[in-house]
Amino acid sequence: MHRLAILMIPIVALTASCGGPIETRIQTQAGAGLPAQKQYSLTAKPEQNSEAYNKARKMVADTLATKGFALADQAPTLVHIALASRPASIAMTTGEAGNVSRIAEPKKRKPLQSCEDIEHRLILNMVNASDGSTVYSGTAAEYHCKGSMEQSLPHLIDAALSDLGNSNQGNNSKTLTRSGIE
Numbered sequence: 001m002h003r004l005a006i007l008m009i010p011i012v013a014l015t016a017s018c019g020g021p022i023e024t025r026i027q028t029q030a031g032a033g034l035p036a037q038k039q040y041s042l043t044a045k046p047e048q049n050s051e052a053y054n055k056a057r058k059m060v061a062d063t064l065a066t067k068g069f070a071l072a073d074q075a076p077t078l079v080h081i082a083l084a085s086r087p088a089s090i091a092m093t094t095g096e097a098g099n100v101s102r103i104a105e106p107k108k109r110k111p112l113q114s115c116e117d118i119e120h121r122l123i124l125n126m127v128n129a130s131d132g133s134t135v136y137s138g139t140a141a142e143y144h145c146k147g148s149m150e151q152s153l154p155h156l157i158d159a160a161l162s163d164l165g166n167s168n169q170g171n172n173s174k175t176l177t178r179s180g181i182e
Helices: 002-016 051-066 149-160
Strands: 019-030 039-042 077-087 092-096 099-104 118-128 134-144 170-181
Touching (some): 039 051, 118 149, 134 149
Antiparallel strands (some): 019 134, 019 170
């Protein structure tokens, strides 16, 4: 009887645990170059109205400050932020009838997983205020079974802004792995 109990411990631990590798999928696009004046303004009317969104705005401002950007009322760069949370089993597509492309594939549930995955996604766009051209854009997304958007925000923001100021122009994609609350 004791042997059976000892053999069951790893199985129970596997099914009950939430910690594991978390993959942050990142896509960035840098425009022709950053403006000489490193000032920005956030959209005047927030696109979303939630506690998580307000935290994201503050955290983005803090991260941009560490990269030498200053918040100003009238700035050459406008920053748009969007947060999204969706069941990971649903694919995301864009386009119309004959020209549909997938933004995100549906995620299958892991064996012995105790709950359904949710995708947390942050999209950040920096545009030239005078002509609307893209200065920089970054998207970061993670799957979580039990983690909240608020817990994901620091990682999503760091990832979405990871290529800001780098000399790599064009589209970049990468995946970072960390441990934490799935």
